[in-house]
Amino acid sequence: MHNHQIQHASRHEGAALPKNSRLPAFGKSIVAARQKGLAPRDLVVSLDWSLGKMLHRVVIPDDTPADRVDLRFVVGLDLWLAYRQDQAEKARLVADVLLAHNPKRLISVGLGGLPVLMFLKGGESCQRN
Numbered sequence: 001m002h003n004h005q006i007q008h009a010s011r012h013e014g015a016a017l018p019k020n021s022r023l024p025a026f027g028k029s030i031v032a033a034r035q036k037g038l039a040p041r042d043l044v045v046s047l048d049w050s051l052g053k054m055l056h057r058v059v060i061p062d063d064t065p066a067d068r069v070d071l072r073f074v075v076g077l078d079l080w081l082a083y084r085q086d087q088a089e090k091a092r093l094v095a096d097v098l099l100a101h102n103p104k105r106l107i108s109v110g111l112g113g114l115p116v117l118m119f120l121k122g123g124e125s126c127q128r129n
Contacts, residue, residue, distance in 0.1 A: 021070045024058040031073050039077055045098060047083040047090060051111065057082075066093040071101050078105045078122070085112040095120055 023031065024045070033039060044052035046059045060069055079098060083091040088110060098106055105122025 021068050023070050024060045024064070027058045027070070027073065030056070030058060034073050042078045042080060043074065044080045044082050045071075045074075045094065047081075047087045047094065051082040051084075052080070055080075060094060062087070062090070066090060066097050069094075069097065071097055074098055074101045074103045076102070076104050079103045079107070081106060081108040081120075083108075083110055085110045085116065088116075 030040070030043065040056035042056065044055045044057035046052040046057050047062070049059055049061065051057075060066065081091060081095055081098065083094075091108060091110065095106065095108055099121060103121065106120040107122075108116075108118040108120055110116035110118075
């Protein structure tokens with residue numbers, strides 16, 4: 001696991017935690033690392049079980065509403081939001097939730113058909129097809 005120290009890694013900042021929220025799949029290991037002062041260089045937030053398998057990732061499956069996921073641990077992280085293009089609407093909702101928790105950078109990647117790459121925070125705000 002490629003980790004690096006980050007200041008205040010265990011602090012949770014950003015938006016308030018919604019009622020009945022839970023960590024996304026694989027989120028416990030990321031939270032445990034953050035509590036030890038470690039963080040992945042990049043974290044994939046995947047909306048599909050098949051995306052990002054070889055990377056540090058968390059998964060928010062289709063049956064999980066975006067506003068019911070505890071994503072406070074993304075504070076200060078470089079994030080990649082990976083989704084299938086038919087999940088674009090949910091990807092926008094998840095991006096809003098992620099941005100509310102103040103990641104360092106958020107890059108959105110829609111796969112299927114022509115790939116869609118968007119820099120949502122931390123780079124020039126642009127869309128590339």
